[in-house]
Amino acid sequence: MEERRVALITGGSRGIGKKVAEKFAKEGYNLVINYVSDSTNIEEIAKEIKQTTQEEIEILWIKADVTDFASCENMIKQAIEKFGKIDVLVNNAGITKDNLLARMKEEEFDKVIEVNLKGSFNMTKSVIPFMMKKRYGRIVNISSVVGVSGNSGQCNYAASKAGIIGFTKSIAKELASRNILANCIAPGFITTDMTNVLSEEIKQEIAKQIPLKKMGTASEVANAVYFFANEENTYITGQVLNVDGGMVM
C-alpha cells in the first residue's frame, strides 16, 4: 500500500478545524490534531472523525498552545517521531476579541495577534525544515475575508488575518523552489462556536448581505482547504481563496 500522507491541523478539535480533520481522514490521511483546552474530549472526537472515513487512519493528538514557540517545535518533533513526516500543515487555530478601537485594550490587540499571526509563524517555522528535507509540503493558512476588507469592531482580528495573507505570500515565494506550496483560505461568516456568540438577529442581518443569502458551513471551508492541500495541486501557491458566499469580490 502507498504510504499515507500526514496532515497536521491546529485547533482541530472543533469547528472548522474538526471538519478539516474529517475531510483529510476521508481522503486517507493520517492526522496530527492539535488542541489546547483540557476539557477537550479527544476519545469522543476521535470516534466521530473515524466514523467519517472507510480508511484505517491513525490520529496523534497533541495538546499545545500555538503561541508558545517551544511547544510548537515540540509538537512537530512528536509528529515526526510518530509518522516520519508532515505533508500538510493547516494553521487553523484562531480567536477573536472584538471591540471598537477606541475601547480596545492593549491586551485584546496583543492576544489576537499572538494566537492568529504569531501562532501561524511558530508552527510554520517549526515544520519547514522537515518539509524542505522531503521536498514536499502544502501549507494552508486560515485567514478571513475581514483580513481583506476590514471590519468595524475587529481591528485586531482583521490585522492578524491581513498579516497572515502577507506572511503566506512571502513564504510561498521563499519555499516554492522546495516544492512547498502555501495558500490562504479566507472564510466569510461560517456557523461555528466563533460565530454562535452573535445574536440570531445579527446573523440574519449578515445573511441578507451575502449574495448566497446564508452563512457558510465548516465543511464548505474544509473542502477548499483540501483543494489547496492535496497532492494534485502542483501549480497554485501564494493565493487567497474567499469561501464567503460572494460576500467580498
Ligand code: NAD
Ligand atoms: P472555533 O472557536 O470553533 O475554533 C478555533 C479553534 O482554535 C479551537 O479549536 C480553539 O481551541 C483553537 N485555539 C484557540 N486558541 C488556541 C491556541 N492558543 N493554541 C491552539 N489552539 C487554539 O472557531 P472556528 O470558526 O472553527 O475558527 C477556525 C479558524 O477559522 C480561525 O482561525 C478563525 O479565525 C477562522 N475563521 C472563522 C470564521 C467563522 O465565521 N467562523 C470566519 C473567518 C475565519
